Amino acid sequence: xxDLLLKNGIIITVDPEHHIYEHGYLGIEKDKIACIGxxxxxxxxxxxxxxxxxxxPVLPGLVDGHGHAGHGMTKTIAEHTxxxxxxxxxxxxxxxxEEFWYVxxxxxxxxxxxxxxxxxxxxxxxxxRIDRIWPIxxxxxxxxSTGIRQYSGIGTANDPWPKRARTYFKDGSxxxxxxxxxxxFRTTEEAVRELNGxxxxxxxxxxxxxxxxRPWCSDEENIxxxxxxxxIARTYHQPIHTHAYGGDVKFLYEHxxxxxxxxxxxxxxxxxxxxxxxILSRVNAYVFHGPTTHAxxxxxxxxxxxxxxxxxxxxxxxxxxxxxxxxxxxxxxNVQISQRTLERDYGVLPCGKVLEMVTIEPAKALGIDHLxxxxxxxxxxxIIRVNTWQPHLTxxxxxxxxxxxxxxxxxxxxxxxxxxxxxxxxxxLTKVDEKSxxxxxxxxxxxxxxxxxxxxxxxxxxxxxxxx
Ligand SMILES: [Zn+2]
Numbered sequence: 001x002x003d004l005l006l007k008n009g010i011i012i013t014v015d016p017e018h019h020i021y022e023h024g025y026l027g028i029e030k031d032k033i034a035c036i037g038x039x040x041x042x043x044x045x046x047x048x049x050x051x052x053x054x055x056x057p058v059l060p061g062l063v064d065g066h067g068h069a070g071h072g073m074t075k076t077i078a079e080h081t082x083x084x085x086x087x088x089x090x091x092x093x094x095x096x097x098e099e100f101w102y103v104x105x106x107x108x109x110x111x112x113x114x115x116x117x118x119x120x121x122x123x124x125x126x127x128x129r130i131d132r133i134w135p136i137x138x139x140x141x142x143x144x145s146t147g148i149r150q151y152s153g154i155g156t157a158n159d160p161w162p163k164r165a166r167t168y169f170k171d172g173s174x175x176x177x178x179x180x181x182x183x184x185f186r187t188t189e190e191a192v193r194e195l196n197g198x199x200x201x202x203x204x205x206x207x208x209x210x211x212x213x214r215p216w217c218s219d220e221e222n223i224x225x226x227x228x229x230x231x232i233a234r235t236y237h238q239p240i241h242t243h244a245y246g247g248d249v250k251f252l253y254e255h256x257x258x259x260x261x262x263x264x265x266x267x268x269x270x271x272x273x274x275x276x277x278x279i280l281s282r283v284n285a286y287v288f289h290g291p292t293t294h295a296x297x298x299x300x301x302x303x304x305x306x307x308x309x310x311x312x313x314x315x316x317x318x319x320x321x322x323x324x325x326x327x328x329x330x331x332x333x334n335v336q337i338s339q340r341t342l343e344r345d346y347g348v349l350p351c352g353k354v355l356e357m358v359t360i361e362p363a364k365a366l367g368i369d370h371l372x373x374x375x376x377x378x379x380x381x382x383i384i385r386v387n388t389w390q391p392h393l394t395x396x397x398x399x400x401x402x403x404x405x406x407x408x409x410x411x412x413x414x415x416x417x418x419x420x421x422x423x424x425x426x427x428x429l430t431k432v433d434e435k436s437x438x439x440x441x442x443x444x445x446x447x448x449x450x451x452x453x454x455x456x457x458x459x460x461x462x463x464x465x466x467x468x
Pocket of ligand 1: 066067068243267318
């Protein structure tokens, strides 16, 4: 007998044949999908619990391949200045304790789950905090307390150097010390070794702030760095995830081509040369594109042209600071609009392709497409339902994929199942006391701002002018 049966809904599988069951059902046994079919032709299997979908659509849980641990606590901070990254990094290195990282992990994972994201990648810090592994450990614990499938990443950090960091003790005192770039090699390996295998839904991946030809290092240092990140990833069988820009792909291809394989994902991927697009079309590395990011608006990521050439591309949020949430539904709309406008062709990026770019494509990049990313028998039961009984989504009788991709937003998700367990129903999370995390997050935010002594990062005296 099934543990859970979802019946009387539209089952959008995103499987290789793009099956959609207009009047369908989906059965779950333990943590896996046991059956999918049409209620018009099949006899419904028995189940311990039955949910009537009331005609609403279910889809695979979304996979957000790139965001930042910590950013949930730095939303809009210093957004009106040109140095918000410096401010965010100083908070992460100097003014954060275990409680900060735990609560931020829970906060961001709650946001993602409630937007229908069931698998989430978080780079710990703006670029990784590399002096100790307790921030990433606390962040993973907080994230996992919500029921999400969490991929937390640590690797090397970007400049400027040197950096200073603090480790806080229970009584509020702290030890302050200098951090050198080399420490990242030790902490990355320690984190990937220590933090994997503890929780069935928690994975620690290799995620340097940038890979390729980092401008603040010599070629020799970069080659060694790239090789070391790759060595750790291969040794512990984890993907590599990083930011990358023009020049990085060419450098990797010329010096360490073995790194450009399926399990490398390159976020932003702006300002690539034609030669680099050609390289990417020949290798299996993934491009992770954030259509709402500053990097794309300034530097442009030619998604459609990449896809034409055969490059693998997924869409990500890059949430959630200084000015964007983890709502991946927003990015489905933005990638379509921006690419159609850039190409001056409304035929590019049809909605089904966009949906694949937030489900099965990022799952492939992370090496988890055999588990998640589509609704198929034998895969993990990571499933979301969208409440389409709302004016902005009605009529909802035909063109379900188009209506969802172009009109649905994160708040429309009303059921989230991960590993066969209901983690959110009727907009209420089941594993975590949402209100208590929100209260703790507010308290920590106020405490951190107080400790930085930087009230100016909250106050914009020219809020209504046309320029700062
Ligand atoms: Zn990023």
